[in-house]
Amino acid sequence: MRQPSPASWDMETDVLVVGFGAAGAVAAIEAADRGARTVLIEKMAFSGGLSVVSAGGIRVSADRAAALAYLEATCGGRTPQDMLEALAAGMVEVEGYMRGLARLSGAKVRVTPALGNYPLPGYEALGYCEVEAVPALEDGTCFPQAGPVKNGTRLFKVLADNVAARPVEVLMSTPARRLLTDGDGAVIGLLAERDGRPFAIRAHGGVILACGGFEADAEMQRQYFQKGAVLTGSFRGNTGDGIRMAQAVGADLWHMWHYHGPYGLMHPDPDYPFGLYLKAVPMWTPAPSGAGALGAATLGTDPAPGKASEKVLPRLAWILVDQAGRRFMDEYPPYPGDTGVRPFDAFDPKRQGFPRDPAFLIFDEAGRRMYPLGRSVHNDPHPHLAWSTDNGREIEDGIFQRAESLDALAALMGVPAAELRATVEAWNAAVAAGRDAAFGRLPETMAPIGEPPFYFGRVRPVVINTQGGPRHDVRQRVLDPFGAPIPGLYAAGELGSLFGHIYMSGGNLAECVVGGRIAGRQAAEARSRALQPQT
Numbered sequence: 001m002r003q004p005s006p007a008s009w010d011m012e013t014d015v016l017v018v019g020f021g022a023a024g025a026v027a028a029i030e031a032a033d034r035g036a037r038t039v040l041i042e043k044m045a046f047s048g049g050l051s052v053v054s055a056g057g058i059r060v061s062a063d064r065a066a067a068l069a070y071l072e073a074t075c076g077g078r079t080p081q082d083m084l085e086a087l088a089a090g091m092v093e094v095e096g097y098m099r100g101l102a103r104l105s106g107a108k109v110r111v112t113p114a115l116g117n118y119p120l121p122g123y124e125a126l127g128y129c130e131v132e133a134v135p136a137l138e139d140g141t142c143f144p145q146a147g148p149v150k151n152g153t154r155l156f157k158v159l160a161d162n163v164a165a166r167p168v169e170v171l172m173s174t175p176a177r178r179l180l181t182d183g184d185g186a187v188i189g190l191l192a193e194r195d196g197r198p199f200a201i202r203a204h205g206g207v208i209l210a211c212g213g214f215e216a217d218a219e220m221q222r223q224y225f226q227k228g229a230v231l232t233g234s235f236r237g238n239t240g241d242g243i244r245m246a247q248a249v250g251a252d253l254w255h256m257w258h259y260h261g262p263y264g265l266m267h268p269d270p271d272y273p274f275g276l277y278l279k280a281v282p283m284w285t286p287a288p289s290g291a292g293a294l295g296a297a298t299l300g301t302d303p304a305p306g307k308a309s310e311k312v313l314p315r316l317a318w319i320l321v322d323q324a325g326r327r328f329m330d331e332y333p334p335y336p337g338d339t340g341v342r343p344f345d346a347f348d349p350k351r352q353g354f355p356r357d358p359a360f361l362i363f364d365e366a367g368r369r370m371y372p373l374g375r376s377v378h379n380d381p382h383p384h385l386a387w388s389t390d391n392g393r394e395i396e397d398g399i400f401q402r403a404e405s406l407d408a409l410a411a412l413m414g415v416p417a418a419e420l421r422a423t424v425e426a427w428n429a430a431v432a433a434g435r436d437a438a439f440g441r442l443p444e445t446m447a448p449i450g451e452p453p454f455y456f457g458r459v460r461p462v463v464i465n466t467q468g469g470p471r472h473d474v475r476q477r478v479l480d481p482f483g484a485p486i487p488g489l490y491a492a493g494e495l496g497s498l499f500g501h502i503y504m505s506g507g508n509l510a511e512c513v514v515g516g517r518i519a520g521r522q523a524a525e526a527r528s529r530a531l532q533p534q535t
Helices: 022-033 064-075 083-106 153-165 219-224 241-249 365-370 392-396 406-413 416-434 506-531
Strands: 011-018 038-041 058-061 109-113 127-131 168-171 175-179 187-194 197-209 263-265 283-284 293-298 319-321 361-362 400-403 454-464 477-479 485-491
Touching: 011 022, 011 187, 011 506, 022 038, 022 197, 022 506, 038 197, 058 064, 058 506, 064 083, 064 127, 083 109, 083 153, 083 406, 083 506, 127 153, 153 168, 175 197, 175 241, 187 241, 187 485, 197 241, 197 506, 241 485, 263 506, 293 454, 319 416, 361 365, 365 454, 400 406, 406 416, 406 454, 485 506
Parallel strands: 011 038, 011 197, 038 168, 197 485
Antiparallel strands: 058 127, 109 127, 175 187, 187 197, 263 454, 283 293, 319 361, 361 454, 400 454, 477 485
């Protein structure tokens, strides 16, 4: 049901942007640069969304045709051609745009060649644009809730500095509640909340929704993910607000099933709000024949750039087994943060359950000593979990459990001991042979599991961010189910991403920049047209 406009407005502006992450910041910058009065609201008391804890690599290319070919392949026919063309064109412009913004902060920007995640057409022509240094940020005090400074933090600092340098009014702790429409259904403003009271904002040029997806809303997860609710990765602010508001004024939805994230560890405290990421490992690009790897780039919550010619893949200390004690996947797929969660979706109609959720991560004493197996990455005041160098604290805390034998480990896990023994024996034989015939894990990533004591942790899918939301067109206008734009309403960034098949690493940040610019420009121009004398 549409919300009618109020009798009076608490604030009036030309362009209203909802959400102070990367997409919202870029949209506000663009609208202000076009001369529009701009207001930017954020529901949380702190800014940054997911962008500030990303690894900061924006997917770019110097070859528009190659970028388009890769987007066509990765989007699998689920996204209109003109939108792919617009993103490909925008990816070519990102470097110059970011260099222009970076000057304000005295920041350094670099572009690094990096292969696409999969050997699809155009994959050789891709790279990452990243902000590698911001002088005012390196002491780590600007965004304390986001943890250690990384390139995503640097990227967001540049964007936040540019917002601050423009006449953009920023309202924090101001959640959006409902879009407001006129009698014809056009969006003319928004009902927000400030200090516990309704706060109506009139937006003469339009409202831009850049307030993220629904990764922190368990009920929406249950409705749209095959598996149902999964672990939230890095941010509690994205609870589907923009999706519900857009639906209420007639928006169509798309790509609701698709989310970005790896498998991760469960914290034994049920009140701990996040999943725990495993060790950050490089992504790799399979050779076109499907054998071996062509290149690698380090994977954080979103990939950090690496040289396409490098292939430096670590040994993984672990294997994964299901609730029957059997392996069910390659634990090190090319892009763990994209397709690594999909094997967990398998439903067993005989048992009426999901036998891989939770699954079990198995390693031995040598694996325990190999490196810190996990990490905490989130934009949130909740204390960051400082992972111990030897994983000892995590054993004490119950994230991992220990047993002196595989049979005893199986008893703790509740799986058949004979199955677990057979699984580990088969794995060790594969390691010795240098070939994982069952699931094709790369030989250099394989490590035996034979030195007692043995350990396990419970593993579940982790959603970093969702791709679904209101469908929009090439001008970022939100569309109704019949393909008609809803006047005055735009969307940018993760909210209704064009990715609905497989994800392109750095793709959401590319959408934040490219789509944010388009949305800000469109809303500002709509206001300018409205002010022109009618002839």
